[in-house]
Amino acid sequence: MFKKILIANRGEIAVRVIRACHELGITAVGVYSEADRTALHVRLADEAYPIGLSPSSESYLRVDRIIEVAKQSKAEAIHPGYGFLAENPAFARDVVSAGLEFIGPPAEVIRLLGDKMAARRAMKGSGVPIVPGTESSIEDEKQVLDFIGESGLPVLVKAAAGGGGKGMRIVHSADEIASAIKTAASEAKSAFGDGRIYIEKYLPDPRHIEIQILCDAHGNYIYFPERECSIQRRHQKVIEESPSPLVDFRMRKAMGEAAIAAAKASKYVNAGTVEFLVDSKRNFYFLEVNTRLQVEHPVTEMVTGYDLVKEQIRIAAGEELGFGQDDIYARGHSLECRIYAEDAINNFMPSVGKLNVYREPSGPGIRVDSGVYEGFTIPIYYDPLISKLIALGRDRVEAIGRMRRALTEYKIIGVESTIGFHQAVLGEGNFLRGNISTHYIEDRIADLIRDEGLHQEERLAAAVALAVDRMEKDSLSALNNSRSQDRANTWKYSFRLGNI
Amino acid sequence: MKYFVHLDGNEIALDIAKEGNNFMVLSDNRNIPGNIIRSGDGYISTIIGGKQFGFFISDDNNETIIHTGFRMLRAQVLDERDKILLAFAVGSEDKSRLADLRAPMPGLVVRIMVANGQQFKRGDGLIVVQAMKMENELKALHDGVVKEVEVVTGQAIEKNQTLMTFE
Numbered sequence: 001m002f003k004k005i006l007i008a009n010r011g012e013i014a015v016r017v018i019r020a021c022h023e024l025g026i027t028a029v030g031v032y033s034e035a036d037r038t039a040l041h042v043r044l045a046d047e048a049y050p051i052g053l054s055p056s057s058e059s060y061l062r063v064d065r066i067i068e069v070a071k072q073s074k075a076e077a078i079h080p081g082y083g084f085l086a087e088n089p090a091f092a093r094d095v096v097s098a099g100l101e102f103i104g105p106p107a108e109v110i111r112l113l114g115d116k117m118a119a120r121r122a123m124k125g126s127g128v129p130i131v132p133g134t135e136s137s138i139e140d141e142k143q144v145l146d147f148i149g150e151s152g153l154p155v156l157v158k159a160a161a162g163g164g165g166k167g168m169r170i171v172h173s174a175d176e177i178a179s180a181i182k183t184a185a186s187e188a189k190s191a192f193g194d195g196r197i198y199i200e201k202y203l204p205d206p207r208h209i210e211i212q213i214l215c216d217a218h219g220n221y222i223y224f225p226e227r228e229c230s231i232q233r234r235h236q237k238v239i240e241e242s243p244s245p246l247v248d249f250r251m252r253k254a255m256g257e258a259a260i261a262a263a264k265a266s267k268y269v270n271a272g273t274v275e276f277l278v279d280s281k282r283n284f285y286f287l288e289v290n291t292r293l294q295v296e297h298p299v300t301e302m303v304t305g306y307d308l309v310k311e312q313i314r315i316a317a318g319e320e321l322g323f324g325q326d327d328i329y330a331r332g333h334s335l336e337c338r339i340y341a342e343d344a345i346n347n348f349m350p351s352v353g354k355l356n357v358y359r360e361p362s363g364p365g366i367r368v369d370s371g372v373y374e375g376f377t378i379p380i381y382y383d384p385l386i387s388k389l390i391a392l393g394r395d396r397v398e399a400i401g402r403m404r405r406a407l408t409e410y411k412i413i414g415v416e417s418t419i420g421f422h423q424a425v426l427g428e429g430n431f432l433r434g435n436i437s438t439h440y441i442e443d444r445i446a447d448l449i450r451d452e453g454l455h456q457e458e459r460l461a462a463a464v465a466l467a468v469d470r471m472e473k474d475s476l477s478a479l480n481n482s483r484s485q486d487r488a489n490t491w492k493y494s495f496r497l498g499n500i
Numbered sequence: 501m502k503y504f505v506h507l508d509g510n511e512i513a514l515d516i517a518k519e520g521n522n523f524m525v526l527s528d529n530r531n532i533p534g535n536i537i538r539s540g541d542g543y544i545s546t547i548i549g550g551k552q553f554g555f556f557i558s559d560d561n562n563e564t565i566i567h568t569g570f571r572m573l574r575a576q577v578l579d580e581r582d583k584i585l586l587a588f589a590v591g592s593e594d595k596s597r598l599a600d601l602r603a604p605m606p607g608l609v610v611r612i613m614v615a616n617g618q619q620f621k622r623g624d625g626l627i628v629v630q631a632m633k634m635e636n637e638l639k640a641l642h643d644g645v646v647k648e649v650e651v652v653t654g655q656a657i658e659k660n661q662t663l664m665t666f667e
Contacts, residue, residue: 407570411556413558451571454507457551457553459508459510460525460527460532461553462505462508462568462575463505464534465546466557467514467516468523468536471516
C-alpha cells in the first residue's frame with residue numbers, strides 16, 4: 001500500500017481524496033495555485049506545495065510542475081481527481097515514466113476511450129449496443145446526408161475528442177447540416193485541440209443512465225447499481241440519483257453486463273463509468289466511458305456502502321478486489337444536488353465572492369462533500385461548484401424529503417447559489433414521479449426559476465427584523481459618534497436615498 | 501418608532517415599540533406582539549404568532565440585504581426623517597451643482613456657519629437647523645461660494661425655504 005499520494009486537483013474532490021488517504025493511513029500531498037493558498041484542501045493535506053499562478057493553465061494543468069512536486073515530496077502515486085488532467089493520457093503516461101503510480105486506468109486505455117469514435121468501434125466489436133452513428137469522422141455534407149438517408153433525422157454532430165456538450169450540434173433538417181458541421185468542428189478544435197467530428201442519431205428525450213465499474217489488475221470486474229443523471233443543464237449534470245426510477249432488476253443486470261463487456265473490451269483497470277442513453281422504449285445505447293472518478297460517485301457510495309476512492313487506491317496499489325458481484329446491491333435510494341455559486345434567475349451567471357455565512361446541513365441521511373468553509377472567497381478561476389449535497393433514504397420519497405429538508409437548512413450567504421433552484425426541482429410533479437429526461441430543465445426552466453415572492457407573514461417578520469436591525473445600528477452609532485457628526489451625513493444621505 | 505421598509509416590491513409601514521426582546525408592532529392597523537433576538541452568529545430570529553422566522557441581514561456598499569430562505573432581497577429601511585429627506589432629494593432637479601440650499605424640513609435655524617461671499621469646500625458645514633428634536637448640520641455637497649445667506653439665527657423656517665444661495 002502506498003505511504004504517500006499526491007492529489008493533483010483542488011476543491012471538493014481534493015478534499016474527498018485526502019479523506020480516503022487519511023482513512024487508509026496514507027500521507028496526503030496537496031498542491032495549490034496562488035488563488036487556492038487558503039483553500040480547504042490545503043488545510044486538510046499533510047503536505048502542500050505551490051504549483052503556479054491562479055489560472056488552471058498555469059497551475060492544475062501544469063504537468064511538469066505537478067510531477068516535479070510529486071518527486072520532490074517523494075509521493076508514490078498521483079490521484080488526478082476529475083477534470084483537469086484526469087483524462088489526459090499524456091499525463092498518465094508521464095506519471096508512470098516518472099516512476100509513480102497513476103491512480104486510474106492505463107494511459108493507453110484513457111487514450112482509446114477518450115477518442116469517442118474509437119471507443120464506439122471497440123464497443124460495437126464487443127456486441128455492446130451503441131447509438132447508431134457514423135464509423136468514421138465526417139469530412140463533408142454528403143456523408144451526413146448518407147447517414148440521414150439510412151437512419152433518419154434528427155441527428156447529432158459530436159466531437160470525437162469531446163465531452164461536456166462542447167462541439168455538439170443538433171441537426172433537425174438537411175439545410176442545417178453545413179453550418180452545424182462547421183461550428184461543431186471549430187468548437188471542438190478550440191476546446192480539445194482536435195476538430196474531428198462524427199454523427200449520431202439524435203434520440204429525442206433520452207434519459208442518461210450510467211454504470212459505475214471497478215476493475216482490478218487481476219481480471220476482476222464489478223458493476224454497481226446504475227446512476228441516473230438526466231437532470232442536466234446545458235449538458236452539465238445538476239441532480240443525480242441511484243438507483244434510477246426507471247430501471248428494474250432485469251434492465252440493471254443487462255446494463256451492468258454490457259458495462260462489463262465494455263470494460264473487458266477496453267482492458268479497463270480501476271474505476272470508470274460507462275454512460276448509456278435510454279430511449280422511451282427502455283432500449284439502452286452505449287454513449288461513452290468516463291475513465292475517471294465521477295463527480296456523482298457519492299450516490300453510489302451511499303446506496304452500496306462501498307468507498308470508491310479507497311477502492312481506486314487499493315486497485316492502484318495492486319490489491320485484488322475484496323468483494324464479488326453478489327456483494328453489491330442497492331439498499332435505499334440516494335440523490336445528489338450539485339450546489340453551484342450561480343444566480344439561477346440570471347441565466348445561472350457565476351456568482352463569486354466571500355462566503356460570509358456558510359452552514360452545511362446535517363442530520364439523518366445527509367452528506368455534504370465540499371471544498372469551502374465560512375469566510376472563504378470562491379475564486380473566479382475555476383468552476384463555481386460550492387458543494388455536493390447528498391441524501392440517502394429508505395426509498396426515493398424519503399431521499400427527496402431529506403434532500404428538501406437539508407436544502408432549507410443549508411445557509412449560504414455572500415454568493416448566489418442554486419439551492420433555491422434545486423428546491424424548485426424537488427417539488428415539481430414530474431421529478432417527483434420520476435418522469436424525467438435530459439430535456440427536463442430546458443422544458444420547464446421558466447417555472448423552476450420563478451420567484452414566488454414572500455408570504456405576507458414572512459414579509460412582516462422580515463420588515464420587523466430590518467427595522468429592529470436599523471434601531472440597533474442607529475443606537476450603536478449614536479454611542480460611537482457625536483450626534484452632530486452623525487447628522488452631518490444627512491445632506492449626502494438624502495441623495496443616496498434617491499436610489500430607491 | 502416609525503419605520504418604512506421597502507422590501508420585495510412593497511413598502512411596509514411599521515410602528516415598533518420594543519421592551520427587551522419583546523416588541524409590539526403596529527402595521528396595517530393591527531397591533532401585533534412578538535419576540536426578536538440576534539444570535540452570536542448574526543442570525544436574527546423573529547417569532548410572531550408562534551411562528552419562527554430567521555434572517556441574516558448584511559450591509560454591503562450602502563445596500564441592505566436580507567437573506568430569508570433561499571432568497572437574497574434588497575431592502576431599504578427608512579425612518580421618518582429619511583422619508584422626508586427622500587421626498588426632498590427626489591424633488592431636487594439638478595443633483596450635480598445646486599444654486600441654493602433649501603430646508604429639507606420645517607425647523608429652526610440654530611447656527612449659521614458661513615457668511616456672504618465665503619468660499620467653501622465640499623463637506624464643509626454650512627448651517628445647523630433644528631428639526632424633529634434633533635440638530636442637523638447641513639454640509640456642502642460640492643465646492644462653491646456663498647452668494648447670500650437668507651435667514652438669521654433663531655428664525656423659524658419652512659420646508660423647502662431657501663436658506664442661502666450660491667454663486
